[in-house]
Structures are given as structure tokens and as C-alpha cells.
Amino acid sequence: MQSQLEQLKQAAIDALKTVTDNESLERLRVEVLGRKGKMADLMKQMATLADEERKLVGAAANEVKAAIEAAFGEAEGRAHEAQRAQRAQAEWIDVTEPAIGVRSGMGNLHPVTQVRESLEDLFVSMGFIVEDGPELESDHLNFTALNIPPTHPARDMQDTFYVDGHPDMVMRTQTSPVQIRGMRKYGAPLRLIAPGRVFRNEATDVRHEHTFHQLEGIVVDKGISFSHLKGVLETVAKHLYGADTQIRLRPKFYPFVEPGVNGEVTCFLCKGAGCRLCKKSGWLEVFGAGMVHPNVLREGGVDPDVYSGFAFGFGLTRLVMLKYGIDDIRHLEGGDLRFLKQF
Ligand code: PHE
Numbered sequence: 580m581q582s583q584l585e586q587l588k589q590a591a592i593d594a595l596k597t598v599t600d601n602e603s604l605e606r607l608r609v610e611v612l613g614r615k616g617k618m619a620d621l622m623k624q625m626a627t628l629a630d631e632e633r634k635l636v637g638a639a640a641n642e643v644k645a646a647i648e649a650a651f652g653e654a655e656g657r658a659h660e661a662q663r664a665q666r667a668q669a670e671w672i673d674v675t676e677p678a679i680g681v682r683s684g685m686g687n688l689h690p691v692t693q694v695r696e697s698l699e700d701l702f703v704s705m706g707f708i709v710e711d712g713p714e715l716e717s718d719h720l721n722f723t724a725l726n727i728p729p730t731h732p733a734r735d736m737q738d739t740f741y742v743d744g745h746p747d748m749v750m751r752t753q754t755s756p757v758q759i760r761g762m763r764k765y766g767a768p769l770r771l772i773a774p775g776r777v778f779r780n781e782a783t784d785v786r787h788e789h790t791f792h793q794l795e796g797i798v799v800d801k802g803i804s805f806s807h808l809k810g811v812l813e814t815v816a817k818h819l820y821g822a823d824t825q826i827r828l829r830p831k832f833y834p835f836v837e838p839g840v841n842g843e844v845t846c847f848l849c850k851g852a853g854c855r856l857c858k859k860s861g862w863l864e865v866f867g868a869g870m871v872h873p874n875v876l877r878e879g880g881v882d883p884d885v886y887s888g889f890a891f892g893f894g895l896t897r898l899v900m901l902k903y904g905i906d907d908i909r910h911l912e913g914g915d916l917r918f919l920k921q922f
Contacts, residue, residue: 580624580636587617588643595654599661604654611647618644690899690922691792691911695774698794698895701818705811707770707796712757714776718747720756724878725835733834738780740789750778754795755835758871758890761797762879767886768800774895785907792895797871799881799888805838805870808889812842812866819898820847827862836869836890847901856901863901866893 591611598604611617622640625633688696699709718729727733737752757773765771774794781787798807809828816824824845831841843864846857853859868891873883881888896911903922905911910918 580621580628581639583621584636584639584643587611587621588646591647592650595650598654599658601655601658601662604651604658608651612644612651618647687920687922689911689919690903691895693922694899694902695792695794695895698815698818699772699774701815702772702796705770705814707772708765710757710761710764710771710773712751712754712760712773712775714751714778715742715748716751716756718749720759721749721751721753724759724875725755726872726874727834731834733832740778740780752779753777754793754892755890757795758797758835758875759879762799762876762881767881767888769888770798772796783909785909788896788908788912790912791897791908793892794895795890795892797888797890799871799876799879799886801886803870803887803889805889808868808870808891811889812868812891816844816865819902820844823850825851828868831867831869833867833869835872835875837872839867839869842866842868842891842893865898866891868892 591607594607595604598607609616613619618640625636625640628636703709721739722731722734723729739752740750742748742750754773754775754777757771757775761769761771761773772794773796774792776790777793778790779787781789783789796811798811809826812828813826816826824847826845827843828840829843831839833839841864843862843866845851846854846861846863848854848856849861851861853861857863868889871888871890876883876886876888896908899905899911900908
């Protein structure tokens with residue numbers, strides 16, 4: 580009997596080695612350990628044994644049963660693990676895949692960046708270089724060097740962010756300081772544009788924002804005249820609003836130019852007839868410009884007796900608002916993707 584028990588144990592362990600699914604495992608369990616199973620059969624036979632022998636065989640039977648149960652436990656663990664792996668394979672998902680109906684990860688450029696890049700291309704095609712300037716600028720370059728000394732009333736036109744503990748620094752209120760930086764760095768002759776962010780301490784509303792974008796330009800050479808300025812501004816206006824666009828220049832005071840002008844373009848909405856956008860005038864105010872003031876040339880290290888130049892500046896932010904009919908300037912720096920994804 581002992582050897583029958585041993586055989587049963589070995590057979591069960593061998594059989595369990597190849598079982599991987601729960602169903603065959605249960606079948607095997609009934610076959611070996613069930614009430615009418617092989618183990619039970621052997622137990623029944625024990626009744627016929629003499630007392631002494633029954634004791635011995637009983638002990639051995641208990642050991643065999645325990646060993647078989649342990650083997651079942653292991654096989655169960657293996658079956659469970661196999662099942663889990665199978666399910667993981669079947670239910671595999673790519674968590675990085677975009678949900679249905681959601682746009683993929685492709686972004687788009689900010690509308691100000693799009694207009695800026697298209698203007699940079701235009702100016703580069705006319706021989707201009709594109710220059711950066713710091714947003715935290717010295718009071719001197721932002722104002723004084725541009726012919727706006729500390730007591731000059733023109734400072735009041737640009738509400739300025741000053742910097743605690745640094746009385747000589749401001750958040751630049753205009754891109755014009757890059758005129759001086761450009762002349763100092765490259766000398767004359769010079770054709771340069773400087774797009775960038777500027778800051779004003781404005782109470783914000785639909786038309787005013789503390790942060791916006793300008794694009795500055797300066798040309799310095801021998802014999803530069805007002806007609807060169809007009810030609811360049813006309814080219815820019817036609818690039819922006821179409822070939823039939825005209826420009827109109829009217830006197831306006833800026834301390835760093837003389838003479839200074841306010842540049843307007845034909846309203847692209849009504850083509851000059853007069854509408855809501857241009858407040859019935861037929862013209863849209865776009866540029867500030869003029870001939871570079873001799874003091875400013877001097878600040879840039881350029882001799883005004885040899886060279887002359889013109890400069891212009893316009894609000895990139897304003898161009899973008901006009902181009903897309905955006906009625907609230909705050910959308911542009913607001914960072915709301917529902918707004919930005921439309922461009
Ligand atoms: N810096 C002026 C402004 O911010 C614009 C300007 C630039 C005017 C260059 C004349 C020449 O309003």
C-alpha cells in the first residue's frame with residue numbers, strides 16, 4: 580500500500596506539472612482528492628489492514644495527501660499567473676494614444692508668432708537683419724537715449740513698470756531702445772528690425788494689456804530720406820493687407836524722430852469707404868515713424884552730419900487683432916487653448 584500511495588503522489592505531481600488552466604486543475608483535483616477519487620479508494624482499502632499496519636500506512640497517507648495538496652496549491656498559483664498574463668495581453672491599451680475625437684498632439688504657432696514670422700521674412704527679403712533686445716531695459720536706453728530725458732512729459736505717455744531697488748531699470752515700454760543697441764553694435768550703414776514684447780502699466784480692458792508685441796525698424800545710411808521711409812511702409816502695408824492698400828502719413832510727435840509721422844493704411848474691411856472698424860474714416864492707424872533724430876544717431880555712435888536714417892514701429896498685437904477680427908486684446912496673452920487652437 581505504501582508504494583501505491585507513493586505512486587499516486589508521483590503521478591499527481593507529474594500531472595500537475597503540465598496543467599496550466601483552472602478547468603483541468605479542477606478535473607484532476609476530483610480525480611485524485613475527490614470523495615470517489617484515487618486517494619479515497621486507497622483510504623477505503625486501509626480498513627482491511629491490521630491495526631499496527633494501518634497506523635503506519637495512515638501516517639504515510641497523510642503525508643502523501645499533504646504533499647499532493649501542496650502541489651495543487653503551486654499549480655493553482657501558476658494557472659492564475661498564466662491567466663493574468665493572457666488577460667494583460669488581450670486587454671493591452673496604449674495609454675499615450677489620443678482619445679477618439681481629441682486632436683492629436685500637434686500644436687500650432689501663436690497668431691502673433693505667425694504674423695511676426697511672415698513680417699520677418701518680408702524684411703529679410705529687403706536686406707534687414709532681425710535683432711533681439713532685452714525686455715528688462717535700462718531707463719537710459721528706453722527713454723533718455725531716445726531723446727526723452729527724466730523730466731520730459733513724453734514719459735507720461737507710456738505708463739512704465741519700474742523695478743524695486745533698481746531705479747535705473749524698467750520693463751521696456753517700446754522696442755525703440757533696440758534702435759540704439761543696433762547702431763552701437765553694428766554701426767552704419769544699418770537695416771534692422773526688432774520684434775518683441777513690451778510692457779506698460781495699464782489698467783487692462785478689451786483694448787489695453789500690460790504685455791503686448793511691437794515691431795521696430797531702423798535704416799541708417801548716407802542719403803536716406805523720407806521717401807525711403809514711405810516706400811518701406813507702403814511695402815509692409817501691401818504685404819499685410821493686399822496690393823491695393825494705400826498709406827497716409829500725417830505729422831505726429833515722437834521725441835526720437837524729426838519729423839515724426841503717424842502712418843495709416845486703407846481700412847481693409849471697407850476698402851476706404853468708412854465702416855465700424857475704421858470709425859467711418861476709411862483709414863486704420865498702424866505705424867509710428869519718422870526720420871531718426873540727430874541726438875539719437877549720436878547716442879548710437881553715428882555721425883548725423885554723414886548719415887541719416889528713418890525708424891518706424893508698430894503694434895504686432897494690434898495687427899493680429901485687426902487681421903483676425905479679435906475684439907479683446909486679453910485673449911492674446913491669456914493662454915486659453917480654446918482661443919489659440921483656432922489659428
Ligand atoms: N516707439 C513708438 C511707440 O511705441 C513707435 C515709434 C517707433 C515711433 C519708431 C516712431 C519711430 O509708440
